[in-house]
Amino acid sequence: MEIIEKAPAKINLGLDVLYKRDDGYHELEMVMASIDLSDRLTFKRLPKNEIIIETNSGFLPTDRKNNIFQAIEAMQKTYQFDGGVHAILQKNIPVAAGLGGGSSDAAATFRGVNRLFDLNANLDDLTRLAIPIGTDIPFCLQGETALVTGLGEIVTPLKNPIPQCWVVLVKPKISVSTPRVFSKIEVDSLSHPDISSLKSSIEMGDYQSMTQHLGNSLEDYTTRKFPVVQHIKDKMIQFGADAAVMSGSGPTVIGLCDKKTRALHVANSLKGFCQEVYVVRTLNK
Numbered sequence: 001m002e003i004i005e006k007a008p009a010k011i012n013l014g015l016d017v018l019y020k021r022d023d024g025y026h027e028l029e030m031v032m033a034s035i036d037l038s039d040r041l042t043f044k045r046l047p048k049n050e051i052i053i054e055t056n057s058g059f060l061p062t063d064r065k066n067n068i069f070q071a072i073e074a075m076q077k078t079y080q081f082d083g084g085v086h087a088i089l090q091k092n093i094p095v096a097a098g099l100g101g102g103s104s105d106a107a108a109t110f111r112g113v114n115r116l117f118d119l120n121a122n123l124d125d126l127t128r129l130a131i132p133i134g135t136d137i138p139f140c141l142q143g144e145t146a147l148v149t150g151l152g153e154i155v156t157p158l159k160n161p162i163p164q165c166w167v168v169l170v171k172p173k174i175s176v177s178t179p180r181v182f183s184k185i186e187v188d189s190l191s192h193p194d195i196s197s198l199k200s201s202i203e204m205g206d207y208q209s210m211t212q213h214l215g216n217s218l219e220d221y222t223t224r225k226f227p228v229v230q231h232i233k234d235k236m237i238q239f240g241a242d243a244a245v246m247s248g249s250g251p252t253v254i255g256l257c258d259k260k261t262r263a264l265h266v267a268n269s270l271k272g273f274c275q276e277v278y279v280v281r282t283l284n285k
């Protein structure tokens with residue numbers, strides 16, 4: 001028997017860093033949405049108690065450093081099922097891009113192993129196991145559009161998902177380390193997007209108002225270090241995106257368009273500038 005799970009990327013429509021906690025982590029307030037750009041995971045049972053990870057990506061670790069490995073191990077320890085897991089990852093989401101690929105792979109692994117061994121774990125059970133592995137995984141377990149607070153572990157679905165629109169993703173050829181960004185920012189000098197207005201615009205289905213309230217506290221740091229991120233944002237607006245913002249700790253910039261033709265125009269105009277350009281839809285149930 002094999003189980004197949006999709007692992008969709010996430011975008012941060014809004015990300016506010018509220019303060020730094022004594023343990024070094026940052027209290028966040030974010031609006032996140034799943035998008036139609038996904039990794040694909042296949043899970044098979046193995047007779048012996050082992051974990052094998054295979055992937056089409058040459059860059060990723062296949063040992064304990066991979067989030068998939070850690071998720072399988074957490075499930076094994078908690079549920080003590082007989083046998084091991086063979087996970088095959090088809091990587092489509094750019095790595096270290098601010099799109100939560102590793103977190104979504106881990107979430108898909110929790111779902112997949114739960115099904116593969118008929119463990120009947122519910123969302124709360126899986127969320128508890130997920131938090132120590134990565135603070136973005138709780139959102140990836142739920143998906144759609146949500147207000148995400150705490151370190152990332154408190155996920156409250158919005159009354160309505162993000163209004164249907166087209167999302168242009170542009171990832172420059174640099175990788176950004178999330179721990180490094182969090183260790184370098186000076187919390188007192190960060191900008192603070194209006195997450196409450198962003199949330200209300202989405203819940204009212206007001207696309208235009210939503211585009212006016214996108215924002216990311218981490219953007220100033222990443223754009224200062226990598227000015228290409230600001231160039232991409234400027235070009236997106238110049239070529240017709242309704243709004244543009246960096247996702248997560250970067251470096252991917254997302255541009256929103258209400259019309260497909262305009263999204264394709266923005267994407268085509270940026271293809272000469274960056275290799276990795278995608279046009280996707282948001283993922284609403």
Ligand SMILES: C[C@@](CO)(OP(=O)(O)O)[C@H](O)COP(=O)(O)OP(=O)(O)OC[C@H]1O[C@@H](n2ccc(N)nc2=O)[C@H](O)[C@@H]1O
Nearest residue numbers: 024025026098099100134135136151178179182248249250
């Ligand atoms: C910034 C965000 C926004 O969605 O996304 P990405 O840019 O990674 O996609 C997330 O908060 C990233 O979540 P995730 O990638 O799971 O990070 P984790 O592995 O949990 O944490 C990596 C490191 O970031 C710092 N960290 C993370 C979350 C948080 N609330 N405060 C922090 O200070 C910690 O130093 C931690 O060791």
Ligand SMILES: Nc1ncnc2c1ncn2[C@@H]1O[C@H](COP(=O)(O)OP(=O)(O)O)[C@@H](O)[C@H]1O
Nearest residue numbers: 065066067095096097098099100101102103105
């Ligand atoms: N399954 C995985 N997919 C992607 N990256 C992974 C995975 N497992 C571990 N990693 C490591 O996690 C780091 C961040 O990856 P990723 O989740 O793509 O970043 P981001 O959250 O910024 O989009 C990378 O350096 C990568 O080596």
